[in-house]
Amino acid sequence: MLLNSLEKTLMNSPLRWATQRYMDVETFLAMGGKTPGGRVLEMGCGNGRGVELILNHFGASHVDAFDMDAGMVALAKKRLARRGQQVAVWQGDAAVMPLATASYDAVFDFGIIHHVVPWRMAVAEAHRVLKTGGKFYLFELLAPFIQHPLWRTLLEHPQEDRFDDSQMAKQLQEQGFTLLGRRSLLGQVAWYVGRKD
Numbered sequence: 001m002l003l004n005s006l007e008k009t010l011m012n013s014p015l016r017w018a019t020q021r022y023m024d025v026e027t028f029l030a031m032g033g034k035t036p037g038g039r040v041l042e043m044g045c046g047n048g049r050g051v052e053l054i055l056n057h058f059g060a061s062h063v064d065a066f067d068m069d070a071g072m073v074a075l076a077k078k079r080l081a082r083r084g085q086q087v088a089v090w091q092g093d094a095a096v097m098p099l100a101t102a103s104y105d106a107v108f109d110f111g112i113i114h115h116v117v118p119w120r121m122a123v124a125e126a127h128r129v130l131k132t133g134g135k136f137y138l139f140e141l142l143a144p145f146i147q148h149p150l151w152r153t154l155l156e157h158p159q160e161d162r163f164d165d166s167q168m169a170k171q172l173q174e175q176g177f178t179l180l181g182r183r184s185l186l187g188q189v190a191w192y193v194g195r196k197d
C-alpha cells in the first residue's frame with residue numbers, strides 16, 4: 001500500500017533520517033554485524049537513504065533496491081546517481097520479487113512489510129532470494145501501533161491481519177530463519193536480524 005501525504009512527508013524528513021541512522025542502523029549492527037563485500041537487496045527503499053546507509057555502514061559492495069511508489073523510485077535514482085554501477089533501483093513489489101533464488105548476502109527491510117497486505121509472502125521472498133548464511137535485517141511497525149486510533153486517523157496502513165512482535169518472530173522462524181537478534185520497543189516497533197541456515 002502506498003503512503004499517504006503525511007507519512008510521505010515524514011519519510012522524507014530529517015526525523016526519519018535520524019531514526020534510520022541512529023536507531024535502525026545501530027541496532028542492526030549490534031544484532032547482525034556488517035556484510036562486508038556483500039551483494040545486498042533493499043525492499044521498499046523509499047527515497048534511497050537506506051541504500052546509502054547500507055553502503056556506508058555495512059560494507060556492501062553492491063545494493064539492488066526497489067519500491068512500489070514510482071515517485072520514491074525517482075527520488076532514490078536521483079540521490080544515488082553518483083554511485084554508478086554500485087546501485088540499481090527499480091519499481092517493484094516486495095510480495096513478488098522477480099529475482100534469482102539464493103542471490104543475495106543480505107536483505108534489508110527498513111519499515112515496509114507492515115504496508116504489504118500479504119506480508120508473509122514478503123518474508124518468504126526475502127528468505128528465497130538470500131544465499132545460505134545470508135542475513136535478513138528488519139525494522140517494523142507492529143499491530144498495536146498500526147491499530148492505535150491516533151495513527152489509524154493520521155496514517156494509512158492495511159489493518160487486517162497485522163503482526164505483533166511474537167507473530168513476526170514466529171513467522172521468521174517458521175520460514176527458516178535463525179534469529180540473531182530481536183528487540184521490541186514497548187510492543188510498538190521492533191528490530192530483527194535473521195540468518196538463513
Ligand SMILES: C[S@@+](CC[C@H](N)C(=O)[O-])C[C@H]1O[C@@H](n2cnc3c(N)ncnc32)[C@H](O)[C@@H]1O
Pocket residue numbers: 001002003011016020043044045046047050066067068069072092093094095109110111112115116
Ligand atoms: C514507511 S516507508 C519506508 C521507506 C524507507 N524504507 C525508509 O525507511 O525511509 C514504506 C515504503 O514502502 C513502500 N512500499 C509499500 N508497499 C510496498 C510493496 N508491496 N513493495 C515495495 N515497496 C512498498 C512505500 O512506497 C514506501 O516507500
